[in-house]
Amino acid sequence: MIRLFAAGVAALALAGSTLxxxxxxxxxxxxxxxxxEIVCPTCHTTLDMSTSPIAARMKTFIRVRIAAGDSAExxxxxxxxxxxxxxLAEPPKRGFDLLAWLLPLAALxxxxxxxxxxxxxxxxxxxxGADPDDPGLDPDLERRVDEELARYED
Amino acid sequence: xxGRARTVGQIFAIGAVALLLGxxxxxxxxxxxxxxxxxxxxxxxxxxxxxxxxRLDVSxxxxxxxxxxxxxxxxxxxxxxxxxxxxxxxxxQKTYEKYRAQGLTVLGVDAQDFRxxxxxxxxxxxxxxxVVYDGSGSTLGKWGVTGFPETFFVDRSGRLVGERIQGGIDxxxxxxxxxxxxxxxxxxxx
Numbered sequence: 001m002i003r004l005f006a007a008g009v010a011a012l013a014l015a016g017s018t019l020x021x022x023x024x025x026x027x028x029x030x031x032x033x034x035x036x037e038i039v040c041p042t043c044h045t046t047l048d049m050s051t052s053p054i055a056a057r058m059k060t061f062i063r064v065r066i067a068a069g070d071s072a073e074x075x076x077x078x079x080x081x082x083x084x085x086x087x088l089a090e091p092p093k094r095g096f097d098l099l100a101w102l103l104p105l106a107a108l109x110x111x112x113x114x115x116x117x118x119x120x121x122x123x124x125x126x127x128x129g130a131d132p133d134d135p136g137l138d139p140d141l142e143r144r145v146d147e148e149l150a151r152y153e154d
Numbered sequence: 155x156x157g158r159a160r161t162v163g164q165i166f167a168i169g170a171v172a173l174l175l176g177x178x179x180x181x182x183x184x185x186x187x188x189x190x191x192x193x194x195x196x197x198x199x200x201x202x203x204x205x206x207x208x209r210l211d212v213s214x215x216x217x218x219x220x221x222x223x224x225x226x227x228x229x230x231x232x233x234x235x236x237x238x239x240x241x242x243x244x245x246x247q248k249t250y251e252k253y254r255a256q257g258l259t260v261l262g263v264d265a266q267d268f269r270x271x272x273x274x275x276x277x278x279x280x281x282x283x284x285v286v287y288d289g290s291g292s293t294l295g296k297w298g299v300t301g302f303p304e305t306f307f308v309d310r311s312g313r314l315v316g317e318r319i320q321g322g323i324d325x326x327x328x329x330x331x332x333x334x335x336x337x338x339x340x341x342x343x344x
Contacts, residue, residue, distance in 0.1 A: 041291055057268065
């Protein structure tokens with residue numbers, strides 16, 4: 001049980017450290033990658049899935065900025081400045097937005113712990129047989145039940 | 155399962171149900187659900203949803219709808235990439251020039267657009283009325299805007315009057331409603 005909990009915490013910590021790890025050395029951004037990471041503000045799909053006028057305009061903007069030598073992060077920052085953070089298909093892996101990445105993992109770990117705990121309690125109950133908290137039948141009631149059953153048998 | 159585990163389980167279950175019910179009630183009470191346009195369509199005259207946005211025509215300036223309280227206002231939501239917005243731009247400018255002396259103003263809300271494109275648009279069409287910039291479209295839900303252009307009329311008390319106009323104001327379909335909206339905003343409704 002404790003081992004399971006420790007494994008969950010370790011997985012969460014590992015995921016968190018991976019999420020906040022700095023990007024590797026910059027290579028020129030690819031148009032297709034950015035179109036898959038930016039959301040069209042009117043149709044709420046990624047640019048590569050959209051043919052709306054504003055999506056077409058944003059694709060042109062990305063093309064121009066790549067040609068001008070901007071990095072992917074710079075292009076995204078410029079689009080966020082214009083359209084707000086909702087334009088990013090994935091929330092940033094920093095600050096408050098990091099919660100969007102960590103909470104599902106935390107929920108998964110809590111779920112595993114809860115299910116594990118319940119399974120452990122049920123398996124123990126099956127091993128010991130009776131529920132220790134179950135006081136059983138009142139002796140007087142048990143005697144009356146026996147008498148009633150005996151009467152039916154007669 | 156022990157009695158304590160059962161109680162904890164029940165508390166979790168009741169808590170989860172209460173949380174979901176709370177979210178449902180909150181959504182029903184405060185969710186946009188069509189925004190002010192929906193209320194207007196039901197014949198009500200809700201207060202025009204407030205906003206404060208940066209001005210497109212004045213560098214570094216901000217403008218809120220409250221700044222125009224006491225004046226009739228035509229609020230026009232548009233974007234530079236929208237074709238009908240280009241078609242109606244001259245008519246909006248003409249309205250502004252015609253009714254300005256009566257206190258009426260036009261307020262353009264450029265949404266989901268590039269600032270530079272919007273500035274080029276206002277220059278190209280000779281727009282002289284105030285225009286604010288809402289790149290993220292934060293105002294759209296509250297107003298109930300579902301496309302561009304859309305036009306609303308606000309009277310001197312800050313309430314929505316007339317009809318919400320979807321599409322160009324100078325189209326055959328919308329001309330009469332546009333004229334009625336102006337009169338309602340001016341307080342001269344028939």
